[in-house]
Amino acid sequence: MIVTFSAARCRRAVLSAVVLLVILRPVHAQPSKPAKAEKVSAVAAKADRTDSLALRKLFTEALLRGESYDNLRYLTGTIGPRLSGSPQAQQAVEWGKVTMEKAGFDRVYMQPVLVPHWVRGGKERGEIVGNKGKEIRVPVCALGGSVGTGGKLKAGVVEVHSLDEVKNLPEAAIRGKFVFYNRPFDDALIEPGTAYGRAGDQRRSGAIEAAKRGAVGALVRSLTSARDDFPHTGAMAYDAAVPKVPGAALSTNAADQLSQLLKASPDLQFELEMECTTLPDEKSFNVVGEIKGSKFPQEIITVGGHLDSWDLAQGAHDDGTGVVQSMEALRLLRAAGFRPERTLRAVLFMNEENGTRGGTEYARLAQVNKETHLAAIESDGGGFTPRGFNVEATPEVLAKLVRWAPLLLPYHAADITAGHSGTDVEPLQAAVHPKALIGYDCDSQRYFDIHHTAADTFDKVNRRELELGGASMASLIYLLSKYGL
Ligand SMILES: [Zn+2]
Secondary structure (H helix, E strand, O other): OOHHHHHHHHHHHHHHHHHHHHHHHHOOOOOOEEEEEHHHHHHHHHHHHHHHHHHHHHHHHHHHOOOOOHOOOHHHHHHHOOOOOOOOHHHHHHHHHHHHHHOOOOEEEEEEEEEEEEEEEOOOOOEEEOOOEEEEEOOEEEEEEEOOOOOEEEEEEEEOHHHHEEEHOOOOHHHHOOOEOOOOOOOOOHHHHHHHHHHHHHHHHHHHHHHOOOOOOEEOOOOOOOOOOOOOOOEEEOOOOOOOEEEEEEEEHHHHHHHHHHHHHOOOOOEOOOOOEEEEEEEEEEEEEEEEOOOOEEEEEEEEEEOOOOOOOOOOOHHHHHHHHHHHHHHHHHHHHOOOOOEEEEEEOOOOOOHHHHHHHHHHHHHHHOOEEEEEEOOOOOOOOOEEEEEEEOOHHHHHHOOOHHHHHHHHOOOOEEOOOOOOOHHHHHHHHEEEEEEEEEOOOOOOHHOOOOOOOOOHOHHHHHHHHHHHHHHHHHHHHOOOO
């Protein structure tokens, strides 16, 4: 698996180099004007050398004096879980502001935004109840946004593997029961993010489809390849026209066990108890740190991660790493002595996990203020070893970005391809049409083992991997700021 993966990456790197050669070739292929050709080529080579030295400087600063890791230790360890509307989310806002002020950015400010305030309440409990009354306790957790069970909720279980299966079953098979969505991750896919995307409809819409057919609740297999006892939470939706029934995640081990027991005893029951509830919206903030551009201050490059996290753990890889890397990218540029030509903004978005209200508000304000956004980068795929960047842009803009790949090759961050950027930056597309939306791309093979679970903790983050990510983002920002798109 790893061999195939590396080979694919090498092929892409070679491709990038080929693209560069193709772009440079016309310069060398003009025999009638040798003097001019030599001059142009010398200028290109000099720019290349200057840029490669600049990137080396950023990576050296990150690896020797990087601050991401210590910042992350504070955010995850001292502040901890920071679900939107919680006191810890507010602490994170204040910490983000102070940290960027200390870093000496030109301007640090907050953007008020109203966020949903859902609370888990007491610890959840789930039990498989066998025909003879034998009870087996299994790990469960409420899905974000779920209603509570109002005491103990006990009912039979019907197992399905898709939303369509629920739609096609006779209502009598579902009414009064839990619908148990047990479609696993597709482990044959190379990118776990793709498997996550394909399995996600069960978590998001499972309770709605179940309730339409009279079910009492939805039990959803955790969205992961890992086989363990950690239930994975995550946002679920309701439809105003359909009764709200509770939605809970089962750990993969629990899902396998329930499926197996159902085969032997189709009449077994499940007992669920959850005290979660939604409170009125709370006031919160995006936090923005800005360095003014020296030549084109009206052109903005945004880099961000999300400050909120789920409540079960410290939100280390999701998305503490993106938050500290975004602040660090700007700090690195300043520490390495670069004065950016364009305006740079590190944005700590609020409420990505259960509403994207922060990202939406940032885009709305950009539109209201008639801002020009050149590009927006998001780091929200974990803080693992860099691979490169996923880009949403026209083929022409993507080709321009790919031209820089050889500069990133020494740092193994040269894989620049079309792909999903990030939930918080995407609202910018309709609002102010940036030329590129970019997602920082790192090795994601371990990300969904811990994603949205109690295991997403600081000890899962490697200092060097984290700092290399911040330097990769700073490098791309350096190039974007210098050359535009
Ligand atoms: Zn995230």
